[in-house]
């Protein structure tokens with residue numbers, strides 16, 4: 001039962017990656033009990049990071065590489081394979097990739113070929129990052145099974161938990177995580193864990209929820225899930241990926257800068273409003289972030 005943080009990428013005002021802040025943030029999250037770091041994911045603005053920036057984030061976290069799942073997805077497979085090769089110098093837990101996206105009506109066999117190519121070049125276990133809402137393609141358990149492609153793991157970002165469970169029943173050895181914050185409780189209960197964006201700013205809430213589940217205290221665990229869901233709904237009002245930078249600074253006590261456009265930072269008034277609303281929630285429920 002693991003809590004995996006799709007770690008946000010701190011940026012300097014000039015839009016370069018703030019490596020110091022990334023290191024501080026990763027160290028803090030691991031110290032607070034987060035199990036693994038999913039690097040260059042959606043929350044990490046992975047699709048908006050260049051190949052060289054993806055390498056930079058792994059170099060920055062090289063001393064905790066064994067706790068890192070390194071996301072390598074790009075729309076240029078040559079870049080992906082360069083990142084796969086680059087990762088072989090680091091003892092990462094696994095590499096991962098989302099599917100090709102944007103281009104409509106890609107034949108199933110091209111989608112599978114993308115992952116087969118990655119798997120044939122990787123010295124590390126390969127995880128699928130399946131996010132149909134974001135990519136336009138559902139790389140389902142059925143599709144992998146149809147082409148006989150068995151990967152080491154999957155992060156399935158899906159509101160349909162049964163869809164994630166299907167990976168587990170089809171490939172019993174596969175590590176299966178669900179990537180939706182609002183299903184974190186159920187993912188911890190029924191899968192190998194959760195990959196939750198909000199664990200950037202609420203690490204202790206997730207760690208306490210996991211502890212409550214392992215102690216059989218469902219009621220307490222659900223209090224934590226309700227807080228997470230409330231904060232997600234709040235963050236979405238302002239733009240979740242931008243709001244997360246404000247929430248992380250607010251709850252963790254250090255700056256992670258602001259996101260890089262086209263993920264725009266919140267305006268000053270929005271930041272004030274968001275902080276006020278969140279304070280009420282966290283105070284009201286009496287849990288630590």
Ligand SMILES: O=C(O)C(=O)C[C@@H](O)[C@H](O)COP(=O)(O)O
Pocket residue numbers: 006038040041042043044131133155157158179180181182195196197
């Ligand atoms: O940021 C990542 O790489 C994640 O796994 C989480 C990501 O899939 C995303 O936050 C999921 O959000 P929704 O369920 O779409 O609200």
